[in-house]
Amino acid sequence: MSTTDTTKLTAKDFTSDQEVRWCPGCGDYSILKQVQTVMPELGIPRENIVFISGIGCSSRFPYYMETYGMHSIHGRATAVASGLKATRPELSVWIVTGDGDALSIGGNHLIHLLRRNFDVNVLLFNNQIYGLTKGQYSPTSPEGQVTKSTPAGSLDHPFNPLALVLGASGTFIARSMDRDPVHLREILKRADRHKGTSLVEIYQNCNVFNDGVFEVFTEKTSKKAETLFLEHGKPLVFGEKGEKGIRLDGFTPRVVELADTSLNDLWIHDERDLGKATLLVRFFDDPAKVDHLPRPFGIFYEEDRACYEDLMEAQITEAITQKGESDLDALLRGKNTWTIA
Amino acid sequence: MKTENEIKQDVVILFAGDSGDGIQLTGTQFTNTAAMYGNDISTFPNFPAEIRAPQGTLPGVSGFQLHFGSVEIFTPGDIADVLVVMNAAALKANIKQLKPGGTIIANTDGFDPKNLKLAKYPEGVNPLKDGSLEQFRLIEVDVTKLTRNALSGSGLGTKETDRSKNMFVLGLVCWMYNRSLDPTIEFLKEQFRKRPELSETNEKVLRAGYAYGDTTETPMTRYEVKAAQLEPGNYRGIMGNQATAMGLIAAAKKSGLTLFYGTYPITPASDILHELSKHKNFGVKTFQAEDEIAAVTASIGASFGGNLGVTASSGPGIALKGEAIGLAVMLELPLVICNIQRGGPSTGLPTKTEQADLLQVMYGRNGECPVPVVAAKSPGDCFETVFEAARIAVEHMTPVFFLSDGYIANGAEPWKYPVAADLPAINVRFAKNELKEGEKFLPYKRDERLVRAWAIPGTKGLEHRVGGIEKEAETGNVSYDPDNHELMVKTRAAKVANIADSISLQALDNGPQKGKLLVLGWGSTYGAIKTAVREVIAEGGDVAHAHLRYINPFPKNLGELLNSYEKVLIPEMNNGQLIRLIRDQYLVDAKPFNKIKGIPFTSGELKTKIYELLK
Ligand code: SF4
Numbered sequence: 001m002s003t004t005d006t007t008k009l010t011a012k013d014f015t016s017d018q019e020v021r022w023c024p025g026c027g028d029y030s031i032l033k034q035v036q037t038v039m040p041e042l043g044i045p046r047e048n049i050v051f052i053s054g055i056g057c058s059s060r061f062p063y064y065m066e067t068y069g070m071h072s073i074h075g076r077a078t079a080v081a082s083g084l085k086a087t088r089p090e091l092s093v094w095i096v097t098g099d100g101d102a103l104s105i106g107g108n109h110l111i112h113l114l115r116r117n118f119d120v121n122v123l124l125f126n127n128q129i130y131g132l133t134k135g136q137y138s139p140t141s142p143e144g145q146v147t148k149s150t151p152a153g154s155l156d157h158p159f160n161p162l163a164l165v166l167g168a169s170g171t172f173i174a175r176s177m178d179r180d181p182v183h184l185r186e187i188l189k190r191a192d193r194h195k196g197t198s199l200v201e202i203y204q205n206c207n208v209f210n211d212g213v214f215e216v217f218t219e220k221t222s223k224k225a226e227t228l229f230l231e232h233g234k235p236l237v238f239g240e241k242g243e244k245g246i247r248l249d250g251f252t253p254r255v256v257e258l259a260d261t262s263l264n265d266l267w268i269h270d271e272r273d274l275g276k277a278t279l280l281v282r283f284f285d286d287p288a289k290v291d292h293l294p295r296p297f298g299i300f301y302e303e304d305r306a307c308y309e310d311l312m313e314a315q316i317t318e319a320i321t322q323k324g325e326s327d328l329d330a331l332l333r334g335k336n337t338w339t340i341a
Numbered sequence: 342m343k344t345e346n347e348i349k350q351d352v353v354i355l356f357a358g359d360s361g362d363g364i365q366l367t368g369t370q371f372t373n374t375a376a377m378y379g380n381d382i383s384t385f386p387n388f389p390a391e392i393r394a395p396q397g398t399l400p401g402v403s404g405f406q407l408h409f410g411s412v413e414i415f416t417p418g419d420i421a422d423v424l425v426v427m428n429a430a431a432l433k434a435n436i437k438q439l440k441p442g443g444t445i446i447a448n449t450d451g452f453d454p455k456n457l458k459l460a461k462y463p464e465g466v467n468p469l470k471d472g473s474l475e476q477f478r479l480i481e482v483d484v485t486k487l488t489r490n491a492l493s494g495s496g497l498g499t500k501e502t503d504r505s506k507n508m509f510v511l512g513l514v515c516w517m518y519n520r521s522l523d524p525t526i527e528f529l530k531e532q533f534r535k536r537p538e539l540s541e542t543n544e545k546v547l548r549a550g551y552a553y554g555d556t557t558e559t560p561m562t563r564y565e566v567k568a569a570q571l572e573p574g575n576y577r578g579i580m581g582n583q584a585t586a587m588g589l590i591a592a593a594k595k596s597g598l599t600l601f602y603g604t605y606p607i608t609p610a611s612d613i614l615h616e617l618s619k620h621k622n623f624g625v626k627t628f629q630a631e632d633e634i635a636a637v638t639a640s641i642g643a644s645f646g647g648n649l650g651v652t653a654s655s656g657p658g659i660a661l662k663g664e665a666i667g668l669a670v671m672l673e674l675p676l677v678i679c680n681i682q683r684g685g686p687s688t689g690l691p692t693k694t695e696q697a698d699l700l701q702v703m704y705g706r707n708g709e710c711p712v713p714v715v716a717a718k719s720p721g722d723c724f725e726t727v728f729e730a731a732r733i734a735v736e737h738m739t740p741v742f743f744l745s746d747g748y749i750a751n752g753a754e755p756w757k758y759p760v761a762a763d764l765p766a767i768n769v770r771f772a773k774n775e776l777k778e779g780e781k782f783l784p785y786k787r788d789e790r791l792v793r794a795w796a797i798p799g800t801k802g803l804e805h806r807v808g809g810i811e812k813e814a815e816t817g818n819v820s821y822d823p824d825n826h827e828l829m830v831k832t833r834a835a836k837v838a839n840i841a842d843s844i845s846l847q848a849l850d851n852g853p854q855k856g857k858l859l860v861l862g863w864g865s866t867y868g869a870i871k872t873a874v875r876e877v878i879a880e881g882g883d884v885a886h887a888h889l890r891y892i893n894p895f896p897k898n899l900g901e902l903l904n905s906y907e908k909v910l911i912p913e914m915n916n917g918q919l920i921r922l923i924r925d926q927y928l929v930d931a932k933p934f935n936k937i938k939g940i941p942f943t944s945g946e947l948k949t950k951i952y953e954l955l956k
Binding site for chain 2: 062109324
């Protein structure tokens with residue numbers, strides 16, 4: 001995929017002529033911009049890139065990308081992409097979905113996509129609300145959230161999306177946010193490089209129906225204290241001045257002051273460590289809680305596992321080796337025939 | 342004791358027993374034997390609804406009806422000449438299917454007190470002994486004991502020994518109809534390639550069954566059913582689902598496309614998946630999806646990528662796929678949707694047959710959502726009909742419904758198989774980048790048939806977006822413009838209507854070009870209508886038969902044809918569905934004839950109805 005003149009392309013070449021129709025101030029704008037910026041750097045011919053979405057605000061995304069694209073139906077982008085990738089493994093397939101689309105109506109397809117490990121990229125825009133239908137709670141809205149459909153507060157316990165993804169055997173699990181373009185671009189590039197289903201949860205602000213839900217992670221005043229940016233091989237350090245770290249006490253992560261702990265005793269991030277990833281995705285405390293853990297961003301986990309489309313091709317190759325190239329007449333004839341003169 | 346060979350034109354045998362008795366295998370093997378001998382045949386397996394219903398009970402009875410003859414055969418037969426029963430439940434469940442004077446071959450061991458109780462015969466009553474079967478010719482055979490005798494000293498346990506009981510029965514039936522054991526012996530060798538000892542023991546029992554016919558003291562007639570005068574050619578036996586799978590592979594091959602088959606297991610469609618997954622050397626990609634919706638949407642994804650996307654199900658699954666089929670209509674991508682109908686609504690009668698999804702496939706979607714519909718009339722016809730579905734889908738850029746049902750899906754008949762080179766071509770025209778400098782690609786620009794271009798990912802310069810939101814004519818951009826919406830609705834409808842230009846005119850199957858009565862059928866009622874009409878014509882009745890393959894759009898001459906008869910009769914295995922379409926489009930006062938019992942029409946029922954209308 002690297003032998004074309006894609007180097008000459010710029011973000012503009014990935015911008016379609018369609019007017020972007022999100023609400024002014026919506027986090028989607030930044031995500032679109034980062035994706036368009038990253039695309040020319042991937043070295044993939046534009047005609048080999050396909051964006052597929054379901055339904056929701058985020059799912060308008062393909063219309064704005066000057067690539068191949070399909071705006072499908074609610075929750076099913078993952079399944080559409082599976083069929084496309086199974087038959088056209090050489091394409092670079094990107095799924096754009098939201099918390100309602102991927103985790104509610106499309107929950108089933110998401111988990112099956114992950115276990116099959118098609119080599120596609122899933123951008124899960126999480127804004128903890130239904131935007132397009134004007135403000136009902138979503139499967140990631142916290143308990144008690146007052147929305148149009150829950151005037152007395154939501155009763156639903158929310159999903160922890162990345163724990164779900166890990167549970168479904170995801171092979172690339174990452175989180176980023178709309179307000180950190182540099183980080184987001186880095187993660188997008190890594191997602192592209194991963195062979196297998198790459199799932200990137202992107203915290204996205206819906207300034208109309210759920211403004212500021214991620215503020216504590218995205219705003220300068222609190223970001224450093226409340227977030228933990230993961231880097232492979234580096235200790236888990238966070239805090240206003242990088243003064244805190246995470247140490248593993250058996251299987252229990254503890255926040256420690258670096259003043260009393262040596263860096264060597266901290267949890268060293270290892271993207272390939274499934275056990276640690278299992279703990280990391282559970283860093284999901286309500287930031288309002290005392291003694292809560294910071295929220296991680298970055299790549300939680302990566303694993304090499306065979307992709308469905310490759311296994312499928314291999315079976316076909318094997319069948320051809322065993323039975324020989326297809327012979328339609330032999331098939332039509334079958335084993336037992338007779339002739340009537 | 343011996344009697345003369347009696348010549349018969351055709352015979353219907355109904356094999357019945359416990360689902361564990363190997364009834365389907367016995368039936369299939371005798372079918373193959375008869376077919377290879379040159380008889381015309383038609384079969385109808387009747388499975389119990391439960392996979393493992395308790396042994397010996399009525400719900401556990403499995404049946405296989407086989408009609409073979411020296412004349413042309415179109416149905417598995419209205420009523421049986423011979424009923425082979427392995428136990429009391431099998432007799433009780435099927436005795437109504439046996440004609441007066443017919444023969445019963447009963448395995449006496451299956452009529453012990455335990456089996457009689459399981460079959461719910463009153464205490465002390467044994468139908469073999471109480472004279473209730475007087476009007477039939479009863480042949481009692483202790484199959485279990487004779488099988489055990491044949492295998493004494495073989496080293497096999499009783500359980501394994503008893504498992505070959507069906508071979509004894511098959512051997513005996515082969516003796517009765519003067520059939521060679523060779524095809525079955527060949528089959529056994531192939532089947533037990535890895536366990537030759539089982540092939541040997543089964544063969545032994547098979548031969549013992551045959552020899553029993555020769556040596557028994559019980560008076561038994563032997564029959565001869567001569568080879569049929571079928572159209573000259575090369576034949577094989579075929580089942581409907583098998584023919585469907587082969588039709589899809591052939592369509593992929595003829596179009597040069599990769600076949601992608603996305604599906605979810607459901608009765609009675611699953612055998613298509615089983616068959617297709619055996620042919621991966623044809624590049625077939627089968628995908629057992631997580632649900633019906635994923636099955637169809639994955640197939641749409643494959644079609645978007647330039648493949649032959651196919652999905653299949655039965656009514657309940659088709660209901661789940663509805664929204665996605667609407668998407669395919671909006672995207673204007675090829676897609677074949679097979680609906681192997683069964684009794685409904687809801688879970689309905691999963692193992693029984695019905696034609697009650699016609700209106701579902703015509704109208705069961707939101708919005709104005711036209712989809713072409715074709716229907717197969719017999720097991721072998723599934724091949725050509727599904728091939729046609731694929732041709733229409735690809736050449737007209739549209740989803741297409743292919744209808745079959747449980748009856749033809751599992752039924753078998755001799756099939757004059759085609760030669761690959763003689764199959765029609767399917768023309769695929771992927772869009773090429775022929776844009777001039779500064780010109781924009783218009784994904785929804787149409788040709789004279791209103792068909793848009795199939796521009797697939799990987800084609801440089803044709804990057805475009807499609808989606809389920811109403812699109813602007815030509816550009817395909819999102820459009821909420823009122824006039825545009827009306828234009829697009831009308832255009833999509835006209836595109837489907839235009840398919841009538843590429844299909845053959847409706848031919849008569851039988852009967853005069855005009856006259857008193859036309860029987861108009863579709864789908865699996867073909868054999869029964871064919872037989873009934875043929876007989877009435879032979880008896881001097883003024884009746885004709887036309888059978889529809891194309892239901893949406895109808896062939897262009899259909900209105901004219903309907904108007905050539907004083908009366909039109911539409912028999913259907915539903916509560917009247919085609920008749921609504923016919924009345925709606927042609928304002929013809931057609932008469933319905935409906936059967937909604939989960940079982941096919943008999944030709945006898947149809948004849949009676951035809952005579953009623955001819956009066
Ligand atoms: S409703 Fe919310 S998510 Fe949707 S476009 Fe507006 S701000 Fe963005």
